[in-house]
Amino acid sequence: MATHHVHAVLPDEPEKATLEGKNKILGFWLFLGGETVLFGSLFATFIALRDQTNGGPSSQQLFDMPLVAIATLLLLTSSLTSVFAVLAMHKKNLKQVQAWLTVTVLLGLGFLGLEIYEFMHYYHEGHKISSSAFGSAFYTLVGFHGGHVLFGILWIVTLQLAAVKKGLTVVTAPKFYVASLYWHFIDVVWVFIFTVVYLMGMIGGKVG
Amino acid sequence: MGAHTHNEEVRKPKVKKESAKNHIVAFIASLVLTALAFVAVAYEVVPSGFTVPFIVGLAFVQALFQLFFWMHMDQKGHEFARISIFAGLFFVLAAVIVFVFWVWV
Numbered sequence: 001m002a003t004h005h006v007h008a009v010l011p012d013e014p015e016k017a018t019l020e021g022k023n024k025i026l027g028f029w030l031f032l033g034g035e036t037v038l039f040g041s042l043f044a045t046f047i048a049l050r051d052q053t054n055g056g057p058s059s060q061q062l063f064d065m066p067l068v069a070i071a072t073l074l075l076l077t078s079s080l081t082s083v084f085a086v087l088a089m090h091k092k093n094l095k096q097v098q099a100w101l102t103v104t105v106l107l108g109l110g111f112l113g114l115e116i117y118e119f120m121h122y123y124h125e126g127h128k129i130s131s132s133a134f135g136s137a138f139y140t141l142v143g144f145h146g147g148h149v150l151f152g153i154l155w156i157v158t159l160q161l162a163a164v165k166k167g168l169t170v171v172t173a174p175k176f177y178v179a180s181l182y183w184h185f186i187d188v189v190w191v192f193i194f195t196v197v198y199l200m201g202m203i204g205g206k207v208g
Numbered sequence: 209m210g211a212h213t214h215n216e217e218v219r220k221p222k223v224k225k226e227s228a229k230n231h232i233v234a235f236i237a238s239l240v241l242t243a244l245a246f247v248a249v250a251y252e253v254v255p256s257g258f259t260v261p262f263i264v265g266l267a268f269v270q271a272l273f274q275l276f277f278w279m280h281m282d283q284k285g286h287e288f289a290r291i292s293i294f295a296g297l298f299f300v301l302a303a304v305i306v307f308v309f310w311v312w313v
Binding site for chain 1: 226228231232234235238239242245246249250256259260263264266267270271274275277278279285286288289291292293295296297299300301303304306307308311
């Protein structure tokens with residue numbers, strides 16, 4: 001597997017056609033197991049500290065449901081478009097792969113833009129990372145997720161650029177596949193963030 | 209197990225045709241589960257005290273949909289993926305339970 005062997009005809013499921021590709025996917029699942037534990041520890045910390053506002057605004061006063069709903073919709077849709085990219089890859093259609101990944105990246109950027117706007121808004125309301133235990137736990141958990149979104153965007157864009165030159169091969173296919181797994185994982189984590197951080201934080205408060 | 213899979217492989221092509229249908233089903237399921245959770249909190253339709261277990265339950269169902277369809281954990285050869293994710297989840301639940309019940313703040 002040392003040589004960069006480009007098949008004239010791409011095999012079915014090109015991401016698993018080589019041992020290297022298979023190992024990449026296997027190793028990536030191990031990484032995702034570790035990421036699960038990492039986010040879990042941040043979730044546990046947040047749950048323990050979410051009421052310690054130190055006199056600052058509470059989650060009921062801060063959180064805005066429509067904003068969270070739009071962010072959720074953007075990320076959920078981007079997860080679907082990234083799986084469409086993998087389907088297009090199985091059809092050996094690089095143009096479609098690029099198109100779906102571009103949609104994915106744009107939706108991811110929209111999500112990130114909303115999050116930056118949201119954080120700036122909270123900052124002006126006096127909810128800062130240093131203002132309370134709630135603030136520290138909130139920005140660490142949600143910001144870390146946002147960092148993952150940013151990294152995912154950069155990762156996918158670099159793969160897209162590289163594929164312009166390299167095309168769809170048994171070498172590039174596992175990279176697309178693994179990046180798509182990463183993107184889905186980010187969305188799975190967000191499901192728990194909107195539930196545990198936002199919705200649980202809004203219970204008991206008047207929702208606007 | 210060996211004989212069974214061997215026979216199937218003789219008849220069918222090695223890779224089954226993967227359709228977009230399952231993925232769209234997962235998307236619609238995710239949308240519905242998300243909407244249910246938001247509605248439960250916004251309109252307080254679920255008896256108070258039960259809202260948190262209700263929406264957390266919905267989140268787990270949605271996560272499983274996405275893991276099994278979008279991340280292909282339903283396909284064969286994903287034993288390691290399952291071990292990895294469920295082992296991770298075990299430690300997450302342990303951490304959350306410990307922090308919820310035994311933190312002194």
